[in-house]
Amino acid sequence: MTEAQFYRHQNYPQGMKAIINPESFVTVTDLFEAKVTRFGNLPAFSCMGTTITYSELDRLSSQFAAYLQFETDLVPGDRIALQIPNILQYPIAAWGALRAGLIIVNTNPLYTERELEHQLNDSGAKAMVVYAGMAATALKVQPKTPVERIIVTEIADMHSPLKRILINNVVKHIKKMVPAYDATATESFRQVLSAGSYHKFKPVHTGHDDPIVLQYTGGTTGVAKGAMLTNRNLIGNMMQCYEFFKLSLNEGEETLVTPLPLYHIYAFTVHCMVLMYTGNHSLLIPNPRDIPGFVKALQQTRFTGFVGLNTLFVALCSNEDFKKLDFSSLKLTISGGMALTKAAADQWQQVTGCSINEGYGMTESSPVISFNPPGASQVDSIGIPAPGTDVMIVDDDEKPLPMGEAGELWVRGPQVMKGYWNRPGDTKKTITAEGWLKTGDVAVLQPDGYLKIVDRKKDMIVVSGFNVYPNEIEEVLAGHPDIIECAAVGVPDAKTGEAVKVYYVSKSDIADDDLIKFCRKEMTAYKVPRLYERKDELPKTNVGKVLRRELRDPAQ
Structure with missing residues (x-):
């Protein structure tokens, strides 16, 4: 296949570089150690009224590292699962x-036992740090996995003693948010940090191309696979994002609101990588679904940046107290994870006075592929390719197409993953020998270099920014004794962007509520279909493959 028609953007706005250096740091820990020294007294992360500085993050993370080195049998290269919401313990443990x-x-x-068991087994994780509310599930799953130790943290573990006791007791005993679990079978995060404080952490040097994060994604099949993200991937994407963000944000002066989960690569790259690089401050929101609590946190903070997605923008702009906030300092709003609607963008602009800059990416690309530069944003576009990123639009025969024609978007750059963990076959299907990542999305490359997504080649459904894979839903529902066959598709939804709808053939009538209850036992809440339609038969190809597109778009 010729590569004569691949494109690399050069005409970036003034102040941006067309080339980045993914070798700026050999490893992310080199970056960390340089920045915590430089920005030591500046705030790094805040949550529920408590802030840790870069120096404190340095000290606490070194204690956790020392515990891992001297109090466990874990060795470099072993996997550790982090099942923690947006609280201060996440960056410390990470x-x-x-x-x-x-x-x-x-x-x-939010994983169910089935989902958690698969990920722990597939990754071979030997240890995990888990929020107390999920400890009972982790302990149930542990005997069926390689996990040897479970470290449990309560929500307010990093707060002052009085506040810690008060918040943890309210969460546990009044709100009943922590199911009972056998604490004797686990270790306490606070005790672990204390044990680590008695040892001197020894720096470990990983390789530039060594995987350091396994970020799980369903890819195109729905079978969760670990995307191997290396030092080079994360440093490269950090430098690419920085070129965009620096048009609006200054070093060491900004506070960005962090409602999206740090365990998601979108938030991880922005808040744990780019903001680390620039010495800026993240305001962690543990539960963004609690809009009143979310708004209360914003009332107490002067924030200059906001990282979100379409459904969150809509929910906040519908809240009267949010509309009353002081947005005079807000300079940059970043959208990703799902398509941004014009209605949501217009409403956010009207309420906050700040436009939204939309980007596009994939777990497999660390994740940012393209972004709308501040001051040069185009509505209904995913922006221009990140510096150092090659893009190519190909037809169904994988031949390059000229500008202006729709085809599958392929990308190549330092942010493209090393491959899928222990899945060379899947890696080969997704990344070509020349290093091109097949995104599965149908796009158009405009003459000015801006990209526009026009369709999705995959059957993936995006619910509130989370990927939902039809195969997984269908596999679960196939286990229902009355379901003969089924197909899951995405349908438009004003609140979540898309909702999951299931068409099914069954032996008898089944109430929707019964199907919902059945799915809830096996799937995280956002994956559970809410819409069902019984049919006499499902549309199929002549070889028997269900035509999801006909169910999704009946007119086609």
Whole structure:
């Protein structure tokens, strides 16, 4: 295949570089150690009224690293799962694990037993740090996985003693948010930090192309696979994002609101990488679904940046107290994870006075592929390719197409993953021998270099920014005794962007509520279909493959 028609953007706005250097730091821990020294007294992360500085993050993460090195049998290259929401313990555990040479396995705290068991087994994780509300599930799953130790943290573990006791007791005993678990079978995060304080952490040097994060994604099949993100990937994407963000944000002066989960690569790259590089401050929001609590946190903070997605923008702009906030300092709003609608963008602009800059990416690309530069944003576009990123639009025969024609978007650059963990076959299907990542999205490259997504080649459904894969839903529902066959598709939804709808053939009538209850036992809440339609038969190809497109778009 010729590469004569691949494109690399050069006409960036003034102040941006067309070339980045992914070798700026050999490893992310080199970056960390340089920046915590430089920005030591500046705030790094805040949550529920408590702030840790870069110096404190350095000290606490080194204690966690020392514990891993001297109090466990873990060695560099071993995997450690982090199942923690947006609380201060996440960056402490993440940077501590990386400094000890371990590979982070970012794990969704909402996972069911089935989902968690698969990820722990697939990654081979030997340890995990888990929020107390998920400890009972982790302990149930542990005997069926390689996990040897479970470290449990309560939500307010990093707060002052009185505040810690008060908040943890309210969460546990009044709000009933922590199911009972056997604490004797786990270790306490606070005790772990204390144990680590008695040892001197020894720096571990990983390689530039060594994987340091396993970020799980369904890819195109729905079978969760670990995207191997290396030092080079994360440093490269950090430098690419920095070129965009620096048009609006200054070093060491900004506070960015952080409602999206740090275990998701979008938030991880922005808040744990780019803001580390620039010495800026993240305001962690543990539960963004609690809009009143979210708004209360914003009332107490002068924020200059906001990182979100379409459904969150809509929910906030519908809240009267949010509309009353002081937005005079807000300079940059970043959108990703799902398509941004014009209605949501217009409403946000009207309420806050700040426009939204939309970007596009994939787990497999660390994740940012393109972004709308501040001051040069185009509505209904995913922006221009990140510096150092090659893009190519190909037809169904994988032949390059000229500008202006729609085809599958392929990308190549320092942010493209090393491959899928222990899945060379899947890696070969996704990344070509020349290093091109097949995104599965149908795009158009405009003459000015801006990209526009026009369709999705995959059947993936995006619910509130989370990827939902039809195969997984269909596999679960196939286990229902009355379901003969089924197909899951995405349908438009004003609140979540897309909703999951299931068409099914069954032996008898089944109430929707019964199907919902059945799915809830096996799937995280955002994956559970809410819409069902019984049919006599499903549309199929002549070889028997269900035509999801006909169900999704009946007119076609």
